[in-house]
Structures are given as C-alpha cells and as structure tokens.
Amino acid sequence: MSSPSLLSSQSTASRKDKSSAMVPDDFMWQGYSALETQWRVERLLSRYVACIDDDNLEEWPSFFTQDACSYEIITRENVERGLPLTLVFCTSQGMLADRIVSLREANIYPQRWYRHIVSNVLIQAVAEDHLEVQSHYVVLQTRRNGQTSIFSAGKYKDRIVLQADELRFAEKRVVVDTHSIDTLLVSPI
Amino acid sequence: MNAPMTPFAKPWIANPDGYRVPYEVFTDQVYYDQEQEHIFRGETWSFVGLDAELPNNGDFKSTAIGDTPVIVTRDQNGQLHVFKNLCMHRGALLVRESRGNAKSFDCVYHQWSFDLTGVLRGVPMRRGVRGEGGMPPAFDMANFGLDALRVEVMNGLIFASFSKTVEPLADYLGEGIVANIQRIFNRPIRIMGDYRQYIHGNWKLYAENVRDPYHGSLLHLFHSTFGLYRATQKGFTYMDPSNRHSLLKATASAAPTSASEDQEVYKDVRSYNTEFHLKDASILVGRPEFDDRASLVINAIFPNLLIQQIANCLAVRQSVTHASNAFEIVWTLFGYADDDEEMQMIRMKQSNLVGPAGLISMEDGEAIEIVQDAVIRDGKKTSVLAMGGVHSGSVDHMITEGPIIGFWENYARYLNLGADLKK
Numbered sequence: 163m164s165s166p167s168l169l170s171s172q173s174t175a176s177r178k179d180k181s182s183a184m185v186p187d188d189f190m191w192q193g194y195s196a197l198e199t200q201w202r203v204e205r206l207l208s209r210y211v212a213c214i215d216d217d218n219l220e221e222w223p224s225f226f227t228q229d230a231c232s233y234e235i236i237t238r239e240n241v242e243r244g245l246p247l248t249l250v251f252c253t254s255q256g257m258l259a260d261r262i263v264s265l266r267e268a269n270i271y272p273q274r275w276y277r278h279i280v281s282n283v284l285i286q287a288v289a290e291d292h293l294e295v296q297s298h299y300v301v302l303q304t305r306r307n308g309q310t311s312i313f314s315a316g317k318y319k320d321r322i323v324l325q326a327d328e329l330r331f332a333e334k335r336v337v338v339d340t341h342s343i344d345t346l347l348v349s350p351i
Numbered sequence: 352m353n354a355p356m357t358p359f360a361k362p363w364i365a366n367p368d369g370y371r372v373p374y375e376v377f378t379d380q381v382y383y384d385q386e387q388e389h390i391f392r393g394e395t396w397s398f399v400g401l402d403a404e405l406p407n408n409g410d411f412k413s414t415a416i417g418d419t420p421v422i423v424t425r426d427q428n429g430q431l432h433v434f435k436n437l438c439m440h441r442g443a444l445l446v447r448e449s450r451g452n453a454k455s456f457d458c459v460y461h462q463w464s465f466d467l468t469g470v471l472r473g474v475p476m477r478r479g480v481r482g483e484g485g486m487p488p489a490f491d492m493a494n495f496g497l498d499a500l501r502v503e504v505m506n507g508l509i510f511a512s513f514s515k516t517v518e519p520l521a522d523y524l525g526e527g528i529v530a531n532i533q534r535i536f537n538r539p540i541r542i543m544g545d546y547r548q549y550i551h552g553n554w555k556l557y558a559e560n561v562r563d564p565y566h567g568s569l570l571h572l573f574h575s576t577f578g579l580y581r582a583t584q585k586g587f588t589y590m591d592p593s594n595r596h597s598l599l600k601a602t603a604s605a606a607p608t609s610a611s612e613d614q615e616v617y618k619d620v621r622s623y624n625t626e627f628h629l630k631d632a633s634i635l636v637g638r639p640e641f642d643d644r645a646s647l648v649i650n651a652i653f654p655n656l657l658i659q660q661i662a663n664c665l666a667v668r669q670s671v672t673h674a675s676n677a678f679e680i681v682w683t684l685f686g687y688a689d690d691d692e693e694m695q696m697i698r699m700k701q702s703n704l705v706g707p708a709g710l711i712s713m714e715d716g717e718a719i720e721i722v723q724d725a726v727i728r729d730g731k732k733t734s735v736l737a738m739g740g741v742h743s744g745s746v747d748h749m750i751t752e753g754p755i756i757g758f759w760e761n762y763a764r765y766l767n768l769g770a771d772l773k774k
Binding site: 235236237239240243245246247248249250251252253254255256257259260261263264267268269270271272341342343344345346347348 | 449450542543544545546547548549550551570572573575576577627629630631633634679684695699700702703706707708710713714716717718720
C-alpha cells in the first residue's frame with residue numbers, strides 16, 4: 163500500500179510552467195505601481211546575486227522572510243520526471259545560516275569565484291500579499307587557474323513578499339538546467 | 352588469454368610498510384582501455400538501475416557500463432532487458448533519450464526497428480523499391496538482433512554483465528553483501544530523484560574513496576565542526592570472500608565515549624570543536640528504521656555501485672566513466688513506498704547531507720581532483736596504503752585501508768597485472 167507522495171503532486175503541478183498568463187500593465191501592488199514593482203523586484207534580485215558574488219554570504223539568509231521561508235535547488239531533470247529530490251532543501255532562515263557556517267568552517271572545496279547573470283525578470287502573478295516572479299540565471303565559475311566556464315544555467319521561481327518595508331523571498335526555487343553538477347555545489351545560487 | 356601489456360612493468364608488491372599503487376593507473380589511457388575490456392565488459396556484474404525506475408511495460412532508460420552506452424528496458428511481458436545502445440545496422444545510438452516509454456526501438460538513421468526483446472522487426476526497403484535495390488537473399492533479420500547482456504535483478508537492483516561466464520550474481524556478491532541488499536531493499540521503494548556529479552578525476556579514485564573509512568571523520572568536517580561526530584563510535588569493516596566488495600558499518604548507539612578519549616583521537620585534527628551549533632537541527636531529525644540501529648552503511652560493490660544508508664538517507668550511486676580523468680556519479684535517492692508524509696519530509700531534509708551539494712559528502716569531489724591534478728607527471732610514484740595493517744579482509748573496526756587494498760588486488764587480477772595476491 164503506497165501512501166500519497168508529499169511532494170510529487172506539487173512538483174507535478176509545476177512540471178510545465180503556465181505560459182505567463184498576462185499580468186496587466188497597470189497593476190498596483192502594495193501601493194507600488196507596476197513599473198515601481200518591477201524595479202523593486204529587479205533591485206532585490208541584483209542585491210541577492212551581488213551578495214553571493216561579493217562573498218557576503220553571512221547576509222544571504224536575510225534576503226528571505228524571517229518566520230518561514232523556502233529555498234530549494236532542484237534539477238530540471240527531476241522536475242520533469244515529477245520527482246521531489248532537491249540538491250538543497252531549506253525550510254528556515256536557520257537552515258540557510260547553517261549552510262553558510264558549514265561552507266565557511268567545515269566544507270572543503272576548490273577556490274573559485276562565482277558570477278551570476280540574471281535576466282528576463284518576469285512578474286507572472288500579482289496577489290494581494292505576494293508576487294510570483296520568474297527570472298533566468300547563469301552562473302559563471304572562475305577556477306583557481308583563471309579559467310572561466312559556465313557552472314550552472316537555469317531559472318528562479320520566486321514568491322516575493324513585502325516584509326518590514328523590504329521585498330524578501332518567501333520561496334525561492336532554483337530550477338537547474340545543468341543537472342550534471344561540475345564537481346560540487348557549495349555556494350548558493 | 353590477455354596479452355601482457357608493456358606499461359605494466361612489475362607486480363605491485365605488498366611490503367610490510369604498505370601496499371603501493373603506481374599513480375599511472377589514474378592517468379594512463381592504456382589502463383583505462385584495459386579496464387573497459389576486462390572489468391566493465393569483463394567478468395563482472397555492473398549496476399544499471401532500479402526496477403522502480405521502470406515501473407511500466409515499455410519503460411526504458413539509457414545509461415552506461417563503464418563508457419559503453421546501454422539501454423535498460425522492460426518489455427511488454429514485464430521482463431527486464433539490457434542491450435548495447437547500438438543499432439545493428441551502422442552503429443548509431445539507438446536510444447537518444449535518457450528515459451521514456453516505447454513500443455519498439457527505432458533507429459532514426461534508417462529506421463531499423465527492434466522490439467523490446469531486441470529482435471529486429473523492420474528494415475525499410477528490405478525488398479527494394481519497384482524491383483530495385485533491397486537486401487540480398489542471404490540477409491536474415493534473425494541475425495541482427497540487439498546485443499543483449501546478461502541481466503539479474505536482486506531485490507529491485509538491476510545488474511548486467513557482458514560476460515557469458517561470470518558466476519551468478521548472488522555468488523559474485525557473496526552472502527554478506529546480499530544480506531545488506533536484502534536489509535535495505537526489504538520492501539517496495541519510492542524513487543525521490545537523481546543527482547549527477549561530474550568529477551574531473553579517475554573513477555578509481557572514487558572506488559578508493561568509498562572503500563576508505565579512514566578519511567570519513569578527517570575530510571568530512573560537517574559533523575566535527577558542529578560537534579556531532581565521534582571517530583570513536585563503534586563500527587566494522589566487512590569484505591566479501593573475494594575482497595571485491597566492502598561494507599563499512601557504524602552504529603550511533605554504541606556506548607558513549609569519554610570526552611578525554613575524543614580529545615586524544617582528535618588532537619591532530621584541524622577542525623574538531625564545539626564552537627558552532629546548528630541553528631536549525633531539524634536536518635538531523637530521523638527515525639530508526641533498521642533493527643541493527645546502524646547509522647552509517649557504505650556498501651561498495653565492484654565495479655560501479657555504492658549502496659548507502661546514512662541515517663535515513665538511502666541512495667545508490669552509480670559510477671559512469673568518461674575518460675581516464677573524468678567520470679560521473681549518478682545518485683538515486685529513495686525512500687519506501689509506505690513512507691508517511693513525515694518520513695518523506697525527514698528524507699528530504701536529510702538529503703541536504705549528501706550528493707554534490709551534500710554537507711557531509713561534497714568534499715569527495717575535491718579530494719579526487721586534487722589527487723588527479725597532482726599525480727599527472729608522477730605515474731611511477733606510488734601511493735601507500737598501510738592503515739590498519741597491509742591487508743584486505745574483514746576487521747572489527749573502521750581505522751583501516753584494507754578495503755582499498757582488496758580493490759587493487761582484484762583490479763590487478765582483472766587486468767592480469769601479475770600482482771602478488773597473497774596476503
């Protein structure tokens with residue numbers, strides 16, 4: 163007797179993205195115009211990747227909501243098979259902070275720099291208390307020998323809320339096209 | 352018989368102070384080619400998948416044994432088959448998808464069509480077109496079925512072999528390894544998903560790594576950093592009678608060791624402290640689910656499989672080779688079909704510990720690459736394997752490199768290197 167799968171139903175639902183049902187050009191959200199909302203979302207994403215690429219990782223958890231948040235890195239391969247397995251699965255700011263302490267103090271990995279490029283920022287749904295936003299990312303990796311390669315390509319599926327006058331991620335789901343991970347994945351994407 | 356190969360100058364001798372392996376085994380193409388022929392395509396059983404990956408008739412997946420592409424499929428009667436992924440006509444890759452469901456395998460090049468049991472069923476224009484062309488009378492479709500491998504399934508693990516003479520799987524594994532497979536695969540599983548980790552190093556460095564209980568608490572510092580791990584915890588190292596396979600097993604519920612003993616063991620270790628604490632320890636929440644209370648089981652099966660149980664984190668890891676300096680680990684994590692929702696969440700959270708982003712496992716990729724990079728021009732220099740005494744075989748502790756020696760003794764035997772196999 164098989165019990166229902168906790169996570170596969172939700173994964174199955176997001177297997178194929180709804181082609182962005184058009185969000186009207188002139189929406190208002192939390193008192194912001196559509197243009198200002200777009201600008202604030204893009205600023206959030208820019209600050210988020212700058213935090214990672216500038217190695218201010220101790221600040222990284224603060225981009226997420228305090229009470230409960232979700233951060234997942236999952237391969238597109240698993241998503242398309244309707245399988246729940248994630249590379250990283252965090253359900254609280256504490257788990258995010260623990261990842262950073264582990265990276266700083268415990269984990270052994272090659273010296274390298276990351277450079278995130280984020281584009282195609284698309285607000286896909288506007289609800290009273292949150293936005294659903296998709297964007298594309300590429301992470302370039304520069305190894306110790308000075309050579310740069312594409313480490314990861316994929317997209318962000320974000321649920322963004324306003325908390326203490328700042329936009330924050332209530333959910334960030336990183337869907338990775340590059341499902342063959344080059345050696346290891348230690349820094350957040 | 353295998354012709355002796357020139358680069359293998361002398362047998363590898365187990366001296367009293369250590370067993371020595373020349374680094375050229377990790378860099379030289381000659382070894383890579385020989386091990387494809389004599390190990391992966393020789394007298395061994397390779398893991399190719401879990402039957403839970405192919406639940407329906409017609410399901411297939413493509414994978415590789417060593418670097419030979421193969422198809423694993425379940426035919427219309429539910430029977431599993433493994434074929435070379437190679438069209439019998441002109442050698443094209445027959446299956447180009449990683450997975451799917453099919454009624455037949457149709458080559459895209461000239462549409463030769465094979466049924467799921469490997470029989471050639473269709474050759475377009477076989478009788479020519481308007482009396483022109485066509486296959487000669489001597490051409491018999493019965494002679495062009497797919498190259499089938501031997502297949503055995505044990506508790507849902509699918510193994511395949513190119514050899515017609517290798518012993519049956521259960522004999523190949525031995526009773527102790529079969530018992531661990533029965534222990535972990537004791538009821539229907541639920542696949543959680545895959546990880547794929549591409550490592551710029553030789554596959555045998557990983558074969559060593561998973562047979563190496565010595566490095567566990569020294570390379571992987573997550574537990575010691577957060578004050579969670581004790582090298583003094585009780586464990587044992589089992590090897591099958593052939594010393595091909597190994598089983599490293601540790602029990603968390605062993606009698607607690609004293610603080611002073613821990614300090615003594617860790618005095619040479621760079622990062623043992625209790626300064627750091629997890630802010631969210633739910634990642635470590637688990638449920639005992641095996642009668643033996645083992646918290647760690649690392650079961651290496653020659654040549655390409657590892658079965659792991661780390662707390663409630665269950666996985667198989669398949670090694671696929673790409674070149675002498677590149678291989679891939681395909682991890683498949685799973686739970687049981689009867690897991691309740693809480694247990695599914697426990698396994699999801701614990702999955703943070705393993706895989707290419709695993710808090711306790713990511714270092715293995717780095718450890719392999721720093722060896723590969725360093726030995727590039729020192730092929731005649733050797734490593735030294737001495738911890739625990741210079742011998743393979745089972746011992747009642749985990750402070751040993753014996754399983755690695757067992758791997759190399761067998762490697763030398765498969766490649767006919769003339770190594771001294773005596774203890």
